[in-house]
Amino acid sequence: MPALQTTKDRIIASPLAKRLAAEKGLDLKLIQGTGPHGRIIRADVEEAATRPALSPTLSVVQPAPDTGAAYDAIPNSNMRKVIARRLTESKQTVPHFYLTVDCELDELLALRKKINEVADVRVSVNDFIIRAVALALKKVPQANASWTNEAILQYRHADISVAVATPTGLITPIVKAAETKLVAAISTEMKDLAARARDGKLRPDEFQGGGFTISNLGMFGIKDFAAIINPPQACILAIGAGEQRPVVKHGQLAVATVMSCTLSTDHRAVDGAVGAHFIKVFKETIEHPYAMVI
Amino acid sequence: MTQDIIIIGGGPGGYVTAIRASQLGMKVTLVERSHLGGICLNWGCIPTKALLRSAEAYTMMKHAASYGLTVKDFGFDLKKIVERSRGVSAQLSAGVKHLMKKNKVEVIEGTAKLLGKCKVQVAKNDETTIELSAKHIVIATGARPRALPGLEPDGKLVWTYKEAMVPDTLPKSLLVIGSGAIGIEFASFYNALGVAVTVVEVMDRIMPVEDEEISAFARKALEKRGLKIITGAVVKKLDKAKDSVTATIEQGGKASQTTFDRVISAVGIVANIEEIGLENTKVVVEKGHIKVNEWSATDEAGVYAIGDVTAPPWLAHKASHEGIICVEKIAGVKDVHPLDLGNIPGCTYCTPQVASVGLTEAKAKAAGYDIRVGRFSFMGNGKAIAMGEPEGLVKTIFDAKTGALLGAHMVGAEVTEMIQGFTLGRTLETTEAELMHTVFPHPTISESMHEAVLDAYGRVVHM
Numbered sequence: 144m145p146a147l148q149t150t151k152d153r154i155i156a157s158p159l160a161k162r163l164a165a166e167k168g169l170d171l172k173l174i175q176g177t178g179p180h181g182r183i184i185r186a187d188v189e190e191a192a193t194r195p196a197l198s199p200t201l202s203v204v205q206p207a208p209d210t211g212a213a214y215d216a217i218p219n220s221n222m223r224k225v226i227a228r229r230l231t232e233s234k235q236t237v238p239h240f241y242l243t244v245d246c247e248l249d250e251l252l253a254l255r256k257k258i259n260e261v262a263d264v265r266v267s268v269n270d271f272i273i274r275a276v277a278l279a280l281k282k283v284p285q286a287n288a289s290w291t292n293e294a295i296l297q298y299r300h301a302d303i304s305v306a307v308a309t310p311t312g313l314i315t316p317i318v319k320a321a322e323t324k325l326v327a328a329i330s331t332e333m334k335d336l337a338a339r340a341r342d343g344k345l346r347p348d349e350f351q352g353g354g355f356t357i358s359n360l361g362m363f364g365i366k367d368f369a370a371i372i373n374p375p376q377a378c379i380l381a382i383g384a385g386e387q388r389p390v391v392k393h394g395q396l397a398v399a400t401v402m403s404c405t406l407s408t409d410h411r412a413v414d415g416a417v418g419a420h421f422i423k424v425f426k427e428t429i430e431h432p433y434a435m436v437i
Numbered sequence: 438m439t440q441d442i443i444i445i446g447g448g449p450g451g452y453v454t455a456i457r458a459s460q461l462g463m464k465v466t467l468v469e470r471s472h473l474g475g476i477c478l479n480w481g482c483i484p485t486k487a488l489l490r491s492a493e494a495y496t497m498m499k500h501a502a503s504y505g506l507t508v509k510d511f512g513f514d515l516k517k518i519v520e521r522s523r524g525v526s527a528q529l530s531a532g533v534k535h536l537m538k539k540n541k542v543e544v545i546e547g548t549a550k551l552l553g554k555c556k557v558q559v560a561k562n563d564e565t566t567i568e569l570s571a572k573h574i575v576i577a578t579g580a581r582p583r584a585l586p587g588l589e590p591d592g593k594l595v596w597t598y599k600e601a602m603v604p605d606t607l608p609k610s611l612l613v614i615g616s617g618a619i620g621i622e623f624a625s626f627y628n629a630l631g632v633a634v635t636v637v638e639v640m641d642r643i644m645p646v647e648d649e650e651i652s653a654f655a656r657k658a659l660e661k662r663g664l665k666i667i668t669g670a671v672v673k674k675l676d677k678a679k680d681s682v683t684a685t686i687e688q689g690g691k692a693s694q695t696t697f698d699r700v701i702s703a704v705g706i707v708a709n710i711e712e713i714g715l716e717n718t719k720v721v722v723e724k725g726h727i728k729v730n731e732w733s734a735t736d737e738a739g740v741y742a743i744g745d746v747t748a749p750p751w752l753a754h755k756a757s758h759e760g761i762i763c764v765e766k767i768a769g770v771k772d773v774h775p776l777d778l779g780n781i782p783g784c785t786y787c788t789p790q791v792a793s794v795g796l797t798e799a800k801a802k803a804a805g806y807d808i809r810v811g812r813f814s815f816m817g818n819g820k821a822i823a824m825g826e827p828e829g830l831v832k833t834i835f836d837a838k839t840g841a842l843l844g845a846h847m848v849g850a851e852v853t854e855m856i857q858g859f860t861l862g863r864t865l866e867t868t869e870a871e872l873m874h875t876v877f878p879h880p881t882i883s884e885s886m887h888e889a890v891l892d893a894y895g896r897v898v899h900m
Binding site: 157160 | 772774838839840841865866867868870871
């Protein structure tokens with residue numbers, strides 16, 4: 144079975160639109176189609192070619208004419224429109240359910256500190272989270288899936304999309320086959336992907352596809368949030384901030400560094416028990432992090 | 438009474454618009470002053486096809502021997518040919534009436550006049566007058582033949598298409614002024630029945646909207662059938678006698694006089710914009726036609742115009758489709774696009790037929806395209822040879838840079854039935870690659886379309 148060929152992933156475009164886009168070096172994925180059923184037609188490509196938006200390095204915001212209105216109209220880039228379309232479609236058509244767990248981070252933080260003292264690369268908590276998700280997906284492959292009408296596509300590798308904020312909007316570069324990579328390798332790869340994502344220099348195959356998404360807002364101090372599923376994937380894991388919280392251990396009140404994580408799940412492809420199993424394995428991996436470095 | 442939409446005119450523009458509006462859930466009233474189906478169905482496209490079919494069958498009988506057939510004693514009865522043509526129109530007009538009923542379109546027989554502010558007054562054919570109002574009003578009043586000064590039709594010696602459609606007797610000689618689709622079709626019909634036909638065209642070639650090569654090919658083919666064609670010439674005046682007309686024809690500064698039994702004036706159309714109350718609205722008229730935007734909206738809010746009453750091309754299928762887009766836009770249907778004029782095919786049903794879509798070679802060059810041109814003659818097509826129709830040419834024009842099909846032009850048997858293949862390709866935004874990989878059934882004349890595509894890229898097979 145091909146890696147990923149769902150109808151949602153196929154770009155519907157006219158032959159001429161495809162050829163013009165290739166010629167102009169435009170990414171069809173970032174072009175909003177206005178033909179029948181959202182098909183990308185020649186006019187859409189020609190229109191996109193006149194906008195700087197498709198080159199993510201450029202700011203799309205043009206100064207709005209001073210009309211004396213109570214607002215400034217900031218024209219939507221094609222990327223903005225694609226984000227809007229895909230997320231609306233997801234929230235409206237995918238039956239989401241949400242599972243939240245708290246993970247204690249102290250052991251992981253201690254391990255990270257020791258590694259960073261001796262290793263060449265500086266690994267982040269996020270690198271561990273990617274690794275933990277990859278290992279959990281290996282144990283619970285049912286969560287590494289996409290729904291289609293004919294079949295549930297269960298991916299053979301843990302290709303993990305990691306949400307990165309860029310000046311023009313959200314993009315999700317992919318750490319491919321993350322289950323085969325150690326934390327240091329993931330860390331190096333992620334630094335490179337994130338830097339190039341911000342510069343708009345990712346190749347399409349570096350952000351198109353993926354089987355599972357991680358969205359981390361911990362750096363903003365967000366305690367917990369529920370993310371919108373990134374179609375056609377079935378699961379997205381939202382990571383909150385690691386913070387010191389009172390916890391009860393053996394009947395005693397204690398202080399631990401705790402991180403809340405919420406899994407948003409497409410119920411068509413993944414049932415509650417499977418989602419719960421996945422997030423339990425993830426929690427155990429985070430809380431017993433030595434397994435991640437062997 | 439308040440309707441969602443009132444449509445003025447029940448021709449191919451108006452009645453199709455009415456059906457689409459009804460499908461979209463609107464309450465529709467259609468006002469028609471004489472007959473449903475309009476000129477197209479009653480005095481144009483359809484009845485001429487019936488006449489031409491008779492002429493074709495007659496021509497086939499004449500050539501029976503070349504097919505190994507023996508026909509003794511054959512001929513025609515003009516009265517019956519005309520009767521058949523009228524019967525076809527009557528049948529289809531009744532069909533439209535049925536369609537209106539089926540689609541719950543209220544039809545009012547009468548003459549409508551805009552009163553402004555979404556109001557329409559209808560002087561009904563039963564002599565009563567009513568007032569209607571609707572949020573949207575579509576003007577689809579069509580057009581009528583143009584009369585040039587000094588060449589005005591009188592319905593007896595100088596005909597328009599209407600008289601030419603129902604002749605009592607055959608003239609011995611006939612002058613056709615104008616070589617557009619209407620002129621050439623009547624010329625072809627009368628010529629086939631043995632009338633000595635002369636066509637005078639002001640431009641330097643016949644069917645001037647067609648590709649030059651196709652136009653030249655058609656001219657040669659028509660002349661071979663006995664048609665006399667004078668191009669770059671003007672009919673200066675017509676002197677009428679009791680049962681004949683002497684025409685003064687000027688060509689290259691030299692005038693000469695020729696006498697004909699009858700004359701057909703086919704020098705274009707004028708829009709029906711009078712007496713429909715445009716003065717009560719902000720509707721703007723430009724070059725004799727109603728000005729509209731890409732969604733058929735006029736300058737008056739809530740008033741739209743489609744078809745022959747607006748800018749060219751003046752074709753039934755353009756009118757219908759404009760109307761469909763217009764009401765879909767009103768209804769807020771998603772992803773509606775304005776009509777692409779480059780995707781409207783044109784057909785002329787003379788023998789041999791002519792059909793085209795998109796840009797001619799000259800227009801493609803003028804538009805600055807770097808082009809690739811492909812050609813294929815019916816001489817290389819098995820089906821055409823088997824049918825005894827080896828006279829034909831398909832020409833394709835591609836944008837060398839993108840492979841976009843810019844235009845396709847055809848002359849020969851059955852081409853009016855085939856042009857939609859290229860039209861579909863254009864609508865789907867094909868490039869040469871998809872056309873090359875389309876499997877054309879063998880044996881058909883349509884294979885010559887495939888070959889003309891291959892030829893544009895140096896890959897022609899049967900040439």
